[in-house]
Amino acid sequence: MEIQTDLSSIYKLSEDVVARDIHGEFVIIPITSGIGGSDDEIFSLNNFGKAIWDKLDGKRSLKEIAKALASEFQGLEIEIEKDCLGLSGELLKRKMIIKC
């Protein structure tokens, strides 16, 4: 089931996961059951995914995050907004982030 997120919403990281940088690989490790779908899986984010993850602080909206990333990565804001929506949708579906 696809979960829609919107740019005006604010999200924070779930306390039921731990993010770790292991030898350059950014992984999200579920602590409690029911995160991600299966209890024997962990998840990896690419560099851009990590950049979005790091900004999901429960204070900034996805739009504000996209704007900050566009400036940081010198990318098109509209494209970055799409990525923010895509990633946050997946993270929300897996209960790795929470809508504030």
Next chain:
Amino acid sequence: MPTSNYVTKISANKTSFWKNSKPFLGRLDMEITERCNNNCIHCCINLPVNDLQAKKKELSTQEIKNILKEAVSLGCMTVRFTGGEPLLREDFEELYVFARKQGLKVLVFTNATLIDEHMVDLFTAIPPLEKIEITVYGMKKNSYESVTRISGSFEAAWKGIKLLLERKIPFVVKGALLPDNKEEIAEFEKWAATIPWMDRPPSYSMFFDLRCRRDNIDKNRHIKNLRFSAKDGLKILTRRKDKYIKKMKEFCSKFMHPPGDKLFSCGAGCGGGCVDAYGYFQPCMMVRHPDCICDLKTVSLKNALTDFFPKIREMKSENLDYLGRCAKCFLKGLCEQCPAKSWMEHGTLDTSVEYLCEIAHIQARYMGLIKDDEKAWEVNNWKERIKNFCEKEAL
């Protein structure tokens, strides 16, 4: 397997994220107590539950947490809690939750007797991400408790196992083959095959180690009497001949060669190690020779891994007898001779253990690698012999 443009799913069984290099610290073993609620006749480490002196010396909750924190900072992905019986520690739950919240996968070695409703609730709510490993000492009360010497342990273990099954908490089982349960192998394996998470037949211990603290001569004598002879051990190892030969062909082609004069030819101390119940860091779970351990109260895990263990791994034998046989013997790999076994048997790091030598030689003869009257360290054309064995269609 890519899941999307953003997120990649990874099996929790993936043990290392260290691309193209050996992990600095992949897995840490933590023997959180030597005490056990069983009193197994063959055990190389157990101390009584009520050994207050041992309990007093054990690492505190905070000391264990500090070690776990440092392990995480070094990239460690898995901690193995073992013992003794790790669930015996009153702070087990606190340590388990702490480890998981640090992002560690937790592997628990247990006898299952202390797995109750509360514990399965914990494992359900916060999955260990590694299969629990349970040693089963017998399929019947008599056989089980003749090993554990604790009345009621059979019922307690099976209750724990049933709870895990009911709650679908992944676990695997392994056996300890002893005179009182050896006739139950078929029954054990038949049952083990019904456990959903067993992806291979159970492993067994049967060539038992002596006391690893060298603390009990009487018990060592008893353990020696419980050990399978090399001949009987071979019968068990080869009971599924085709599988044994197939496995040995793979094994021999990769791992058999004379180790030379260096004492450590295994992976001990490379990317891992074991912290004992009192805070001493060992290159592996078995080697406790004073020259091979360092005190984590004074040395960091990082320094042990970067400085202390590499020096240990460079240690060379000066024992002429060892240099004349074990160092030259191509059965290394098949033979379990190592500094840890030498320590347990003789109190040294490099004394040949005859029992292990017999077991390796009887297997080598069975595979046709050596003749009846040969000693493997006298064989010069060992590469050719291994090649011939590996290429042989069937024995």
